[in-house]
Each structure stands twice: as C-alpha cells, then as structure tokens.
Amino acid sequence: MTTTTYLVIAVVALFFLVIFQISKAAEYVSVLKGEEQSRKQTNKVNAFLMLGFMILGLFGVWYCNHLLYHKTLLPLESASVQGERVDSMLWVTIMITGSVFIITQILLFWFAFRYQEKENRKVFFFPHSNKLEVLWTVVPAITLTILIIIGLRNWFYFTGDAPDNAMKIEITGRQFGWIFRYPGKDKTFGKKYYKLIDDADNSLGLIWKDNAAMNLKDDPATHDDIITESTVYVVKNKPVKLIIGSRDVIHDVGIAQFRLKMDAVPGIPTTMWFTPKFTTKEMQEKTGNPNFQYEISCDQMCGNGHYSMRGVIEVVTQEEYDMWMIKQKPKYFAAFPDKDPANKKDSTVTATAVTPK
Amino acid sequence: MSNEAVLHTPSSYAVHDDHAHDHHHHETFITKYVFSQDHKMISKQFLITGMVWALIGGLLSVLFRLQLGYPDSKFPWLQDLLGKFWVEDGRITAQAYYALVTTHGTVLIFFVLTAGLSGTFANFLIPLQIGARDMASPFMNMLSYWFFFAASCVMFSSLFVETGPFSGGWTAYPPLSALGQASPGSKTGMDLWLISMALFVVSTLLGGLNYVATVLNMRTKGMSMTRLPLTIWALFFTAVLGILTFPVLFSGFILLIFDRNFGTSFYLSDLYVNGTVLPNEGGSAILYQHLFWFLAHPEVYIVMLPAMGMVSEILSINSRKPIFGYIAMVGSLFAITCLSLLVWAHHMFVTGLNPFLGSIFVLFTLLIAVPSAIKVFNWLTTLWRGNIRFTPAMMFAIGFVSLFISGGLTGIWLGNSALDIHLHDTYFNIAHFHLVMGVASFFGMFAGVYHWYPKMYGRQLNNTLAYIHFWVTMIGAYLIFWPMHYEGLAGMPRRYYDYSIWESFKQFAELNRFISTVVIIVFATQFLFLFNFFYSIFKGRKATNPNPWGANTLEWTTPIHPGHGNWPGEIPEVHRWAYDYGKDDREFIPQTEPVGANESHH
C-alpha cells in the first residue's frame, strides 16, 4: 500500500470521528435544552429538507435528462420499422408514468412539509372513503388497459410471422461469439446435428457427408450454405428473419438500434424479424459518428466473456449486398476442397500444378 | 416497586401457567444468546446476521463498481488484499467481476432482504403485536435461524474455493450453471451455492410455517384478524407466499443438482461446450426458468411486503392519524399475493415463450400495478392533514414511498412485453428493480430498525447520526439509480465487465465513474448506521418511556425490557383496531383500551 492510501484512510477515519463527536454532542445539548424543544426544532429542519429535496430532486430529474438524453437512442428515430412502434409506445408510457411520477412525488413531499407537526394542529380523523378508493382503483385500471391494448397489438406484430419475402439468416451463439448462416442458392438451410460440430471445419455441425455411426445421410442442401462469423450483411428495407440458436449456453441476440432482442437457447430455436430502415453508412451520417456500427450485443449472461460477445450487422443496399454475396464461398468447399469447382478447373488446366493447401 | 415485585403481583400469579417460561429457570449464556428459543433473541440473530451480509454484499458491489467506474485504473493494493484470483495486474478479473455480481445479488436478495427482513421482523413483531408469549413452535423457530446460519457459512466458504464462487448471475440459468466446463464459477462454487440455497429454503419454510401458525392460532383475546396491525398482515402474506413458492424453487434446484452430478438431462440438450460434444438430449433449459421465476417473482414481493407493512404502520403512527383505507390495504396485500403467483413469465418474454402465453402474463403483470397504486395513494392520504413527526423511522418510511413510486412506475414499462423486448436485461431493468425492491426494501428495513430499536434493546439510537444516514442514503440512492434508466434507454446490457469495446455503449464511461463514486460514499455512510446500532446497544441512552412514539399496538404495553414471555402478567386483551390516532381529540388510543360509551364510530 502506498502512503496516499494510508493518508486517505486517515482522513476518512478522522471525518467519521468528527461526525460521531458532533452527533454525541448534539444529543447532550438536546438533553440539556429540553428534549421536546429540540425535537421540535429538528422536526422543522427535516420538514424543510423534505421540501428542499423535492425541489432539488425535480430539478435534478430535468438536469439528468439534459445531460444524458442525447446519449440514449431516443433522439434518433429507430433504425427498424418495428422499433418505431416500440418508440411510440415508449413515449405514451413515458407521458403517463411521468405525469404520475411528478404528481405523486410532489404530493408526497408537499404533504410531508405542509403537515409537519404544529402545536395546535388538529389532525383529520379520516380512516377511509369509499369514493376515493374506488376512484384510484378504477382510474389506474383504465389507464393500464389502454397500455395493455397498445402493447399487445405491437407484441403480436413483433412475434407474428415474418413477411414471405423476408431474408432468412440463421444466427448461432457460442462462447463467446456469433456464427451466421445463409441458406445459399437453394434457399434452404441444410440439416445439422450438434454431434458433428467440430471447430476446425464444421462449426455448426452441418450434415454434409454420410455418417453410418450416427445414422445420418448427407444433406445436399448444406452444400451451398454460406457461413460467416461476427459480421452479417442484410439489405436496407428488406425484412430479415433471424433463426436463433445456441451451441452451448443461453445467449441473447440484442440489437439496440432496432429495439429488439431474443434469447438463443440451446436445443430450442427461436426467431425474430425486423426491417432495417437505414444502411450503416446512412447511420454513420445521421449519428455523426464515423465509427457507428449496428452491434449485436449478447444480452444474457453466458460466462466470463459475456461482455465481449459482439457481432456486427452491416446494413447495405441491394447492390452492395449482391456484390458481397458473390464473393462468398459455401463452407462446404472449405471442408472438401476437392469438391470446389474452382479447384477442379484449376487442376484440369495444369495437371501438374501443385494445388496450395 | 422492584422488578421482582412487579412480576409477582397477585394478578400475574393467577396466570402463572401461561408464562411458564418466564424468568423461572436459569438461562445460561448458550441458551440465552446462542441456542435461544425466545423469538426476540432469534429476531436479533437474524438481524445481525443480515447486517453482516448486507455489509459483505455492499462491499462486493463497491468492488465491482470500481471496475465499472474506473476500468482503466489499477488497484495494486487491492491485489495485495485479495490475491491473484480476484485482482490481476491491479485489475479485477472478469471471472472475479462475475463472481462478485452473482454473490452480491444472491446474498442481498435472499440473505438480507428475505432472512434479514422477514426473519427479523416476523420474529420480533408477530408475537409482540398479536399478543402471544412466543412463536407457535419456538424450537422450529430456532432451527430456522440455524439453517440460515449454516446456509450463510456455506455461501461464505464459496468465496474461498480455488475456482471461485458461482459466477453465472443470481438467477443461475442452466446450462451455464449446470456445466463446470462452461465457466470456472460453475464448478465447486456452484455446488456450494446450491447447498447453501437448499439450506436456505429449509430455513425459510421452517420460519414461514411458524409465522403462519402463530398468526392464525395465537392471537390474544379480542385480536380478530381485522384488528391486526398491517405489519402482521404483511408478514403473514409474506410467509404464505414463501411457503407456496420456495418448494418450487427447491425442486428446480434438485433437478439442477441431478443434471450437474448424476448425468440427467432435465435442462440440457444439444450441447457442444468447450470443444466437447455432450451426450445430453431432450432437456429444456427453459424449464428451469419457469421453476425459478415461479419463486423468484413472488420473491420480490416477499422482499417488498414486510417493508410495506412496516411503512404503513410507521406512517400512520408518526402522522398521528389512522392509516387510510385499512381494508383496502389488506385487500391490496391479498391481491398482490395472489397476482404475484401469476406473473412469473414476465421475466421470460424474450426466451421464445409462446406469444399468446406471453400476452396473458402481460395482462396479470400490469394488473398488479393496480393494488400497488392503491397502496401509494392510501399512504399519501394518510399523510394528508396529519401532524407529522419526522422520527428517523418516519424519514425512511417517506423515502420508501418515494422510491417505491419511482421504481414501481418503470415496472409498467417492463411488464408490457413489447417494451420489454427492447429494455430487457439492460440497465433500465437494473434501475427498476433496485429502486423498487433493493433500496425501497432496505428503507423499509431501516425504518423498522429505527422504529423498534427501543423495544429491541431498551435504548435509543442517536438521532443526528440517523438523519445524516437518511439524507445521504436517500440522495445517493437516486444519484446512483436514476441515471441508469438512461443507460438502459441506450440499450446498455447488464452484467458487462467492460463497455469500452462497444461503440453503442461506451459513451457512459464518465457517468459510470460518477455512479461508482457515489456508491463508495453511500457505502461509507452505512457505517454511521452500523456504528450507531452497535454503540447504542451498550452505550445508547436508556429508554425511559415504554411507549416512545405514542403508538397503539401491543408491543408497547410490554415492559421496556420484556422477558421471555413478553408480558410479566396476563396478556392484555384487545378492544379495537390499531389505528385510533387523533380520534375524538385523543392523540392516540391504545388497542387495549375498551371502547368508550360515547366514542364516535367510523
């Protein structure tokens, strides 16, 4: 430990000592002065502080908003069509709960101040009032019903079926990263079986050759599946349906800018769909942040690397997407280089050439 | 008259059999302070053990807030103090960070706000306020504490095992919690965590059954259920909830133990972990979450209700005015108890839950806001046109209401699944449940301690220290948790060790530093309370007034130092409800006073 540490400890200890001494002294004084009188004095001070707390508190609420609002997602419109609905619902909820917050907090601290103990005050013996109680049962109930209706309409829209033209992408969580799969030209995801997973060349366990021991047959649909890690490309204004899974523990696909998230549960696939509204480039301009990325954050505790389980969604135009897609090679060819037509062509042209490993 | 003389006046002699325990046999140190069967001593044991855990839990949060607030700083002295496992190169390790967070959550929710809160006040207040000599089964009551103590020891020992304590979050979701190869914390640390929690469940059940039996059977003459103080109603419903839900948690843990140790696949299916394929197929990881939340949602009310009960009592006493809407208060406690059993899946909206099922849970979840709203409005009306005395307990009670409003309102956001899909597992959620459950219940607990301290120890606490404690904690709580809503609204996920690699979340570095600094100050301030508490046990001013707050309830009719058996003479008879304050120009009318001939009716 350094001397500064000792110094800090000494100062803190001294500070506490002073507080204790003052508190003890205050007690003695109150006994000497007459306890009832000093109690009344303290009562006034505390009543006043209650009022002060309310005023400063409300100011603090405003000030906190002033400092932090622009750091949230709210100033920018949502980057997905679905997120717009989340936002509008959020605003209705803020308005309602915000007004209740302000009214009830003001009443609480105002009553505390206003009805502080006074010599001749006669309290109002008021044990109940059916009218009032019915009032504040019915009004919250009606308000909540409205919120429920708005909420459930959105909920069924979010969890409902994705449109038919949606692009399907599979996303699989693992400790600690994301694996993406596109179905390839045949538009079908080939079958997979978790016992075939091998981090060397088959990270998802695709069934791409016969396996007698496990009684599995090669599924040709796997042969054109495209697998990428950490970054996934999607097209602006085109709905995307994610089919979500996990290899090991529970993860969660969270995309804050789209206002959505869904768990990745091993053994139980889940889905989520959304329609991105802006390309990554557009967002970089809108946010004024050249480093802006749509980040996939893992939102479910999944182990010691949870905080670093980052994926990126690159939202691009259709042309850019097509350009990118052309360059992708099915994973099958990496596992079986001899099946790759590109390699075959090479070997027929120069039979003697050594194909690089 | 000497104490002995008071004890042996003829009237008390007549009921000699009633208080067979009273002052007759000699008590040794062991039977009086250690294996005591006196509910008052057991309650103090719960309280002090709870305080030790609160201190540990708080300290853990200071440590992990150091990491969040000062991710680039190095703390070599911490490394000297804690060793390589926890701190490496002067930085808290990720493994240690998650172990700290997990242990913090577990011990605060279960050991402090369940055992420390219910254990203390159910034990202390139920017999004293219903007019009973002790609990229905003092022996079971003692066992309840010692099971808690054993659970504490096991949990504490897990801090010292080589692979560290459990680190998968207090919710302990499998497969992470089931598989040692998925995380070092899921090895021995998790075994100890499960053993500790199993012991804890036993403790809670032993205690809870006792509380329920005592409230139902041992009320004094005239103490009908509708004359019970609200504290007792709240503690009663708390115990009922615990009895109904803890066994479900227990079964969930048993299955987890089987999956961990005996090769079953209740929660496990299709796993490839750390380079190996596991044989388990056909289990469901989601099943655990249903079993867990079936307890853990009611658990938040198990934590809340005792605080609500005590706050109702304290607000009424110190406003010198009856609690407003007693029947509605009991009714809303009952409604909360029932509804809280039907909302568990609101923690699971994004697990792929069937959307229709989800919508039912939205409905019930938002419905529970109605009884909560009733309570808030009734508390406000209780203050209205009162004559308020700001005792330290009253300050904390008012603080409780404020925090409960702030945290409760955001429950309406999270309970609406379409919003939860955005805010789930972000800092918004952290802000919500810390305000509504964490800090608010703590305030209820502080209020209770400040209010009943003279009854517990026959001495008074220092008021100046109490007021400083209140104001710093109140302001600090808001400074810590209010800004977290904004982090949540940026989508910042909870349980992250470091945000600096995230373009979307790193803008809060400065705020995190601010929050961590406030955490340290608020934590330090709690020592004022601890000092006040322990110092006053021995050196506090002696209580001279057996009823210092001018309260109506029965505990204040006992002597300043009640013996084992509580009332030296006959147990008093009750003639009215507990809230005749300010009635007919009388400041207060104790429950023991018969209804006068010309007394007004309400």
Ligand code: HEM
């Ligand atoms: C107005 C009534 C309330 C409503 C509508 C409500 C709703 C919710 C919802 C929906 C969540 C899940 C959020 C998420 O995980 O994304 C949640 C979380 C939580 N709530 Fe509440 N709540 C209410 C009151 C309370 C109370 C009174 C307590 C405690 C006494 C409490 C404690 C908690 C806790 C501990 C969590 C976090 C659970 C976790 O680890 O994920 N809530 N609340």
Ligand SMILES: [Cu+2]
């Ligand atoms: Cu994760």
Ligand SMILES: [Cu+2]
């Ligand atoms: Cu819940």
